[in-house]
Amino acid sequence: MKLTRRNFLAWAGIAATGAIACDLFDDELRVQSPVDIPEDLVSGRDNWYATYDASVPGGQGILVRVMEGRAKKVRGNPRFPTNQGKQSPAADAILQSLYHPDRIAGPMLRNGPRGAGQFRPISWEEALNRFNAAVAERGDRMLLITEPRPGAFARICDSFADAFGGRHLAFDTVDDSAYRHAVKDIMGSDGQPYHDIANAETLVSFGSDFLSTWGNPTAYSVAYGKFRSGHRGRHVHFDPRYSMTAANADKWLPIAPGAEGYAALALAWTLIEMGLAEGDVARLTNGQGAAALNAFRPDAVAGALQIPDAALDGATVAQFFAELASKLAHGGLAMGGGGAAGAYSNGRFNASAALALNYLLGNVGQPGGLLPAPDTPIPGGIDARPAPLSDWQGVASDIAAGATRLVIVHNADPVYGLPARVGLADALSNEAVAIISASPFIDETTAMADLLIPDRAALESWGDDLPDPMPGHTVYAVQQPVVNPLSDLDPRSFPDVLLNAAADLGQGASMPADSHEALIRSNIEDELGADFTEALQNGGWWNENSAGSAPPPASGLLANVAALAAPAAANGTGEFQLLPYPHHTVLDGRNAHLPWAQSTPDPITTVVWQTWVDINEQQGRRMGLREGDVVQITGPNGSITALVYLNPGMPPGIAAVPMGGGRRSGSAYATDRDARESSNVMSILAAAQVDGSGGLAWSGNRCSITPAGDSMAVAKLEGDYTSREIGEHSAELVFKSVSEEGSH
Amino acid sequence: MVVDLDKCTGCQACVVACQAENNIPINTKDYFLQRRAYEWIRIERYWEGEYPNVKARFMPVLCQHCENAPCEPVCPVYATYHNEEGLNVQVYNRCVGTRYCINNCPYQVRMFNYWHPNWPHRMENQLNPDVTVRSRGITEKCTFCVQRIRRGEIQVEARAGQRLDDNRIAAGNYDPACVQACPTSALMFGDLNEPNTAIKPYFDDVNNYPGHHEHERETRGYRLLEEMNTRPSVIYLKKVDQYPLADKGAH
Ligand code: SF4
Numbered sequence: 001m002k003l004t005r006r007n008f009l010a011w012a013g014i015a016a017t018g019a020i021a022c023d024l025f026d027d028e029l030r031v032q033s034p035v036d037i038p039e040d041l042v043s044g045r046d047n048w049y050a051t052y053d054a055s056v057p058g059g060q061g062i063l064v065r066v067m068e069g070r071a072k073k074v075r076g077n078p079r080f081p082t083n084q085g086k087q088s089p090a091a092d093a094i095l096q097s098l099y100h101p102d103r104i105a106g107p108m109l110r111n112g113p114r115g116a117g118q119f120r121p122i123s124w125e126e127a128l129n130r131f132n133a134a135v136a137e138r139g140d141r142m143l144l145i146t147e148p149r150p151g152a153f154a155r156i157c158d159s160f161a162d163a164f165g166g167r168h169l170a171f172d173t174v175d176d177s178a179y180r181h182a183v184k185d186i187m188g189s190d191g192q193p194y195h196d197i198a199n200a201e202t203l204v205s206f207g208s209d210f211l212s213t214w215g216n217p218t219a220y221s222v223a224y225g226k227f228r229s230g231h232r233g234r235h236v237h238f239d240p241r242y243s244m245t246a247a248n249a250d251k252w253l254p255i256a257p258g259a260e261g262y263a264a265l266a267l268a269w270t271l272i273e274m275g276l277a278e279g280d281v282a283r284l285t286n287g288q289g290a291a292a293l294n295a296f297r298p299d300a301v302a303g304a305l306q307i308p309d310a311a312l313d314g315a316t317v318a319q320f321f322a323e324l325a326s327k328l329a330h331g332g333l334a335m336g337g338g339g340a341a342g343a344y345s346n347g348r349f350n351a352s353a354a355l356a357l358n359y360l361l362g363n364v365g366q367p368g369g370l371l372p373a374p375d376t377p378i379p380g381g382i383d384a385r386p387a388p389l390s391d392w393q394g395v396a397s398d399i400a401a402g403a404t405r406l407v408i409v410h411n412a413d414p415v416y417g418l419p420a421r422v423g424l425a426d427a428l429s430n431e432a433v434a435i436i437s438a439s440p441f442i443d444e445t446t447a448m449a450d451l452l453i454p455d456r457a458a459l460e461s462w463g464d465d466l467p468d469p470m471p472g473h474t475v476y477a478v479q480q481p482v483v484n485p486l487s488d489l490d491p492r493s494f495p496d497v498l499l500n501a502a503a504d505l506g507q508g509a510s511m512p513a514d515s516h517e518a519l520i521r522s523n524i525e526d527e528l529g530a531d532f533t534e535a536l537q538n539g540g541w542w543n544e545n546s547a548g549s550a551p552p553p554a555s556g557l558l559a560n561v562a563a564l565a566a567p568a569a570a571n572g573t574g575e576f577q578l579l580p581y582p583h584h585t586v587l588d589g590r591n592a593h594l595p596w597a598q599s600t601p602d603p604i605t606t607v608v609w610q611t612w613v614d615i616n617e618q619q620g621r622r623m624g625l626r627e628g629d630v631v632q633i634t635g636p637n638g639s640i641t642a643l644v645y646l647n648p649g650m651p652p653g654i655a656a657v658p659m660g661g662g663r664r665s666g667s668a669y670a671t672d673r674d675a676r677e678s679s680n681v682m683s684i685l686a687a688a689q690v691d692g693s694g695g696l697a698w699s700g701n702r703c704s705i706t707p708a709g710d711s712m713a714v715a716k717l718e719g720d721y722t723s724r725e726i727g728e729h730s731a732e733l734v735f736k737s738v739s740e741e742g743s744h
Numbered sequence: 745m746v747v748d749l750d751k752c753t754g755c756q757a758c759v760v761a762c763q764a765e766n767n768i769p770i771n772t773k774d775y776f777l778q779r780r781a782y783e784w785i786r787i788e789r790y791w792e793g794e795y796p797n798v799k800a801r802f803m804p805v806l807c808q809h810c811e812n813a814p815c816e817p818v819c820p821v822y823a824t825y826h827n828e829e830g831l832n833v834q835v836y837n838r839c840v841g842t843r844y845c846i847n848n849c850p851y852q853v854r855m856f857n858y859w860h861p862n863w864p865h866r867m868e869n870q871l872n873p874d875v876t877v878r879s880r881g882i883t884e885k886c887t888f889c890v891q892r893i894r895r896g897e898i899q900v901e902a903r904a905g906q907r908l909d910d911n912r913i914a915a916g917n918y919d920p921a922c923v924q925a926c927p928t929s930a931l932m933f934g935d936l937n938e939p940n941t942a943i944k945p946y947f948d949d950v951n952n953y954p955g956h957h958e959h960e961r962e963t964r965g966y967r968l969l970e971e972m973n974t975r976p977s978v979i980y981l982k983k984v985d986q987y988p989l990a991d992k993g994a995h
């Protein structure tokens with residue numbers, strides 16, 4: 001729906017005043033003709049409520065269609081500044097998590113061995129008594145593990161942990177700490193900067209899959225659509241994996257895993273050498289000019305980049321970089337270095353190089369450039385960012401040493417998401433640790449709990465968020481309950497459980513408010529000075545005149561970044577680089593129980609429901625592999641099995657495996673496939689850190705691939721026969737070369 | 745509808761939005777293995793070239809709502825027909841499941857209900873009351889979200905305080921679920937009976953240069969399987985290729 005703000009208001013007005021959607025208005029009935037389709041008669045009144053979905057990368061403002069107390073449909077909120085009325089691929093799956101058959105109906109107590117998943121229902125009274133008793137007894141050795149969620153939620157969790165002398169850590173399987181560190185070092189902010197793709201002329205990106213799962217992919221896709229309208233920008237992407245972003249780029253350059261930073265600095269050298277840099281070259285290089293980056297001359301790093309000659313259209317690496325630099329000189333934007341690119345031992349270098357390139361292009365804070373994160377408008381800001389691997393390694397040893405005796409977990413699954421080598425699962429199997437889960441579904445961590453106190457689903461709950469990245473200005477997102485839980489469900493708001501427990505245990509005064517809703521209300525009214533009702537109607541509060549500012553670049557920034565350069569270390573051995581990546585819709589596994597997330601074809605392979613490994617088609621054939629062969633993938637820490645998908649785009653020597661498979665506890669939608677076709681790639685990774693950030697180097701592993709002597713049908717949308725474009729036009733004609741002036 | 749292939753990233757937002765809007769059954773692994781998954785709109789992915797000069801191309805395919813629809817004349821019970829607005833509609837109550845229309849559709853966008861549709865306990869609460877749940881044994885396909893057109897009309901009528909005839913709902917008062925969801929705005933929708941819709945120039949251009957005159961077109965517009973003269977109501981805009989492949993083997 002192309003809603004302008006004005007006609008949206010008019011529509012909202014109709015719903016609010018209760019327009020009656022039937023023809024009794026005119027004192028007549030519309031009688032259905034037998035040749036009409038039933039859809040010609042719509043009845044009933046619907047309301048659209050603005051709320052927020054924090055479960056997708058970057059978060060999204062949504063409107064939920066509610067009829068007779070039931071949520072029916074989700075659409076992007078046209079007013080919300082990041083996703084602008086559009087939505088992430090499985091946005092509607094939030095409805096399936098609301099009406100999921102496997103939701104934990106009410107509080108439960110373990111009545112079997114730990115981890116066996118046997119629970120019996122108990123009353124809320126008993127559950128809360130047990131909860132309070134556990135906190136009273138072990139609060140000073142408490143660890144609260146939640147999803148990363150800044151705002152009121154983080155503030156309540158932090159206050160609760162502090163009040164009893166415990167700790168609060170946020171968990172995210174996809175550890176992006178190296179990128180966050182680089183942003184903090186270079187731009188001084190805790191939040192990510194925003195890449196103004198829509199207004200860029202030429203975009204060069206390095207290893208981050210921003211059209212699928214990195215940053216805010218929906219907002220970046222909206223911007224990408226604008227980037228390809230009118231002026232029709234040009235996009236060049238460097239990536240060792242044939243990702244969705246690689247597939248969409250105008251030009252994809254395969255590079256060696258972990259060489260992203262070298263590519264960025266080679267471009268930087270070229271820009272300076274050709275005199276095309278708009279930024280303050282003298283400051284950025286300590287007056288040395290191109291000499292500061294002499295080690296990164298394209299011909300010097302060509303060996304490290306390993307770009308195949310055939311990808312360069314007959315040019316040398318130096319010529320290709322020179323051509324790209326001349327394009328970038330006008331309206332150029334550099335992006336990436338985070339996500340997969342930041343998850344090598346040298347991830348901080350990759351991330352820093354991509355960010356620093358923007359200073360050289362002189363686009364920081366400019367339209368079409370890199371927009372610094374604005375200030376946090378409310379207290380409790382961004383300190384809820386995910387904890388790096390180093391913290392989780394500490395947690396495992398704390399539990400083993402007895403320093404942690406109570407673990408409370410909410411919407412986080414570190415037992416599943418951390419490499420097995422970290423030892424968290426082993427540590428938690430120690431019965432001396434009490435485990436309480438407030439997640440609404442059983443997952444690998446919740447399955448180990450002693451007590452379940454299920455939270456309400458997102459569409460039944462209050463919430464707020466500081467989207468990360470923000471779209472170049474301040475945004476405060478507000479989530480309101482749009483429906484009540486069904487009568488056969490009895491969940492309770494987890495933040496309110498914490499607040500009530502603190503009050504019962506005499507710590508009420510240390511908490512920021514009496515209820516989650518009251519805290520959000522006070523954020524809106526007292527901190528932002530805004531109207532509560534209006535913020536709910538809009539889905540949040542934002543200020544378009546609050547652009548962030550970054551300090552001027554450190555002098556010698558490029559020289560400093562160059563000093564970080566190091567080749568990516570390889571953990572383990574084998575002829576393949578193992579590149580895990582978040583599944584397009586199942587993500588890191590958090591959506592594995594949602595049928596719409598599982599049944600949405602992967603954009604590149606079209607595979608559904610299964611775990612596959614992408615192997616270069618020619619290489620796979622040489623190894624005697626066929627599609628659907630079950631192979632054993634042996635990484636630094638054990639092996640998994642997966643089905644072969646022979647991918648004509650994947651570089652030889654890369655084994656790319658989506659995250660999110662191999663769940664063994666919880667809903668049948670997540671668990672009913674066996675290990676051959678559903679496995680957890682994170683489990684076999686080395687527990688190796690990114691240098692200088694403590695994050696997990698999840699891209700930096702080697703593996704070997706051997707046939708397991710079995711094969712299975714691959715469930716996918718594409719046909720089994722080589723396909724030609726439908727239409728009179730063969731594929732080559734359907735895609736038209738257009739000159740630089742743009743397109744119609 | 746106009747589909748801009750240059751903007752489609754293959755993200756599948758349209759696919760899931762359509763499933764949620766139109767009460768499409770959950771596509772289990774078995775449905776895919778039997779090639780019977782229901783996707784009223786699907787993203788076809790084509791490979792062009794070989795590593796390293798390789799391109800995955802994405803093409804959203806949905807019912808083309810053809811003016812000369814090959815599916816319509818073969819239905820023995822007139823379950824599929826053209827309404828006055830130019831929609832190719834499917835009357836579920838009439839469909840007896842011969843599947844002739846499915847065989848005759850060159851775009852493979854019609855789906856047969858081989859099974860009784862099932863939703864697990866609680867999930868049926870999400871079903872859209874404006875859309876029929878199709879039973880086993882009948883054919884279904886994209887409707888251009890006709891229920892949204894109707895609801896849009898009713899709301900516009902209520903606002904205007906008068907009845908409109910069916911052809912008069914102005915562009916922008918309604919979008920199909922897929923069009924609304926599409927992050928890159930690769931999908932555009934409008935009513936060709938309205939003089940000023942944004943999509944009209946593409947239709948005019950393609951209609952002005954039919955068949956072998958396509959090279960003279962001013963836009964990137966074309967129709968799928970144009971030579972069959974089905975006259976689809978969906979126009980595709982070609983991809984813009986800034987780094988064309990030298991050797992363009994498609995497979
Ligand atoms: S127009 Fe409606 S029914 Fe057709 S593909 Fe789009 S969402 Fe589905």
Ligand code: SF4
Nearest residue numbers: 752753755756758926
């Ligand atoms: S939502 Fe838009 S961009 Fe995404 S696959 Fe569909 S048509 Fe393409």
